Amino acid sequence: MSIKSLIINPGSTSTKIGVFEDETLLFEETLRHTTEEISQYSSIVDQKDFRKKIILDLMEKKNFDMKSLKVIVGRGGMLKPIPSGTYAVTDELLHDLMIGKQGEHASNLGGILAREIGDSLSLPSYIVDPVVVDELMPIARYSGVPELPRTSVFHALNQKAVAKRYAKEIGKSYDSLNLIVVHMGGGVSVGAHEKGKVVDIFNALDGDGAFSPERAGAVPSGALVKMCFSGQYTEKEVYKKLVGGGGFNAYLGTNDMRDVETSVQKGDKEATLVREAFLLQVAKDIGSMACVLNGKVDQIIMTGGIAYNKGVTDRLTERAGFIAPVTIYPGEDELLALVQGALRVMNGEEKTMEY
Numbered sequence: 553m554s555i556k557s558l559i560i561n562p563g564s565t566s567t568k569i570g571v572f573e574d575e576t577l578l579f580e581e582t583l584r585h586t587t588e589e590i591s592q593y594s595s596i597v598d599q600k601d602f603r604k605k606i607i608l609d610l611m612e613k614k615n616f617d618m619k620s621l622k623v624i625v626g627r628g629g630m631l632k633p634i635p636s637g638t639y640a641v642t643d644e645l646l647h648d649l650m651i652g653k654q655g656e657h658a659s660n661l662g663g664i665l666a667r668e669i670g671d672s673l674s675l676p677s678y679i680v681d682p683v684v685v686d687e688l689m690p691i692a693r694y695s696g697v698p699e700l701p702r703t704s705v706f707h708a709l710n711q712k713a714v715a716k717r718y719a720k721e722i723g724k725s726y727d728s729l730n731l732i733v734v735h736m737g738g739g740v741s742v743g744a745h746e747k748g749k750v751v752d753i754f755n756a757l758d759g760d761g762a763f764s765p766e767r768a769g770a771v772p773s774g775a776l777v778k779m780c781f782s783g784q785y786t787e788k789e790v791y792k793k794l795v796g797g798g799g800f801n802a803y804l805g806t807n808d809m810r811d812v813e814t815s816v817q818k819g820d821k822e823a824t825l826v827r828e829a830f831l832l833q834v835a836k837d838i839g840s841m842a843c844v845l846n847g848k849v850d851q852i853i854m855t856g857g858i859a860y861n862k863g864v865t866d867r868l869t870e871r872a873g874f875i876a877p878v879t880i881y882p883g884e885d886e887l888l889a890l891v892q893g894a895l896r897v898m899n900g901e902e903k904t905m906e907y
């Protein structure tokens with residue numbers, strides 16, 4: 553018997569929704585959120601009802617019978633560091649999403665909404681490869697301050713999905729390849745995949761890599777300390793400068809790369825400089841990961857919404873293409889990866905992971 557699933561993928565700048573019958577997509581929708589829309593809410597959990605309404609409105613618009621569903625699957629959020637896999641949204645896991653065990657991010661809402669909608673229909677709910685999948689090699693955890701270890705927070709679901717897709721397309725196993733995966737969405741993460749494990753990562757959230765549409769990435773640490781103690785800002789205000797209001801938002805007032813591109817095409821000097829600075833930072837992150845892999849890189853894979861922009865991928869290839877050939881998978885394979893994760897446990901091919 554076939555399995556119909558509702559897939560919920562909240563990102564920092566969008567909510568993506570899909571309905572599948574087994575692995576066949578019945579329909580999908582991506583709703584983009586402007587900075588103004590998101591900044592009305594003081595916390596991620598406060599956005600729950602707004603994002604839930606979007607989902608239920610879409611189901612109504614499509615005249616979809618919710619009773620025909622067998623499972624609800626959400627993107628997994630800021631839980632404790634855990635291995636890759638499919639997890640049931642248990643009470644403990646739900647609690648950690650609600651409190652944001654490792655912090656706040658829209659992905660926390662994936663499991664919360666999956667469980668809420670699942671419970672209302674008496675259906676199971678799962679998350680797959682949450683943003684906290686942790687396969688870091690021990691030496692990648694050192695930051696220089698023992699109390700502040702580097703952490704693995706990234707687009708684990710899509711990074712793994714596109715890496716496996718590439719391996720399949722060239723007839724090799726993911727475990728046999730060394731890949732650098734560059735995900736450019738609302739956040740940016742660059743990962744070193746060594747024989748099937750993400751052994752080092754530039755953290756996409758409040759971490760150490762390139763800036764992104766809505767995040768600062770790495771900033772000069774001494775100046776940040778001074779800002780924190782200047783008395784001018786609350787803790788929340790400083791954090792917002794780093795996550796939410798950082799990056800393109802801070803320089804150009806938009807989290808939408810398409811607006812940036814339009815300004816660049818019109819000859820806007822500031823937009824051109826900021827875009828070029830972004831590309832420099834991402835290229836430097838790729839170069840770092842080449843060293844992590846001892847220069848033995850089979851392929852660089854560029855993905856995420858920004859990878860639709862050919863100007864961006866061409867310039868990155870110009871800067872980093874000497875390291876390895878480049879494959880571009882624009883957007884992301886997250887909806888299908890979420891379905892496949894749930895189907896594997898429901899069909900008994902894989903065990904549900906214990907949280």
Ligand SMILES: Nc1ncnc2c1ncn2[C@@H]1O[C@H](COP(=O)(O)OP(=O)(O)O)[C@@H](O)[C@H]1O
Pocket residue numbers: 562563564565566567736737738739765807808809810811856857858859860861883884
């Ligand atoms: N067709 C496109 N061309 C260029 N940029 C795009 C396109 N589609 C999305 N983007 C940009 O990608 C970013 C969002 O990427 P996405 O992977 O959807 O992020 P998230 O899941 O974090 O919300 C935004 O800056 C958006 O403007």
Ligand SMILES: CCCC(=O)OP(=O)(O)O
Pocket residue numbers: 562563564565657659683705706707737738739740756757
């Ligand atoms: C929290 C890491 C993943 C991430 O940054 O996702 P978005 O690009 O969707 O915000």
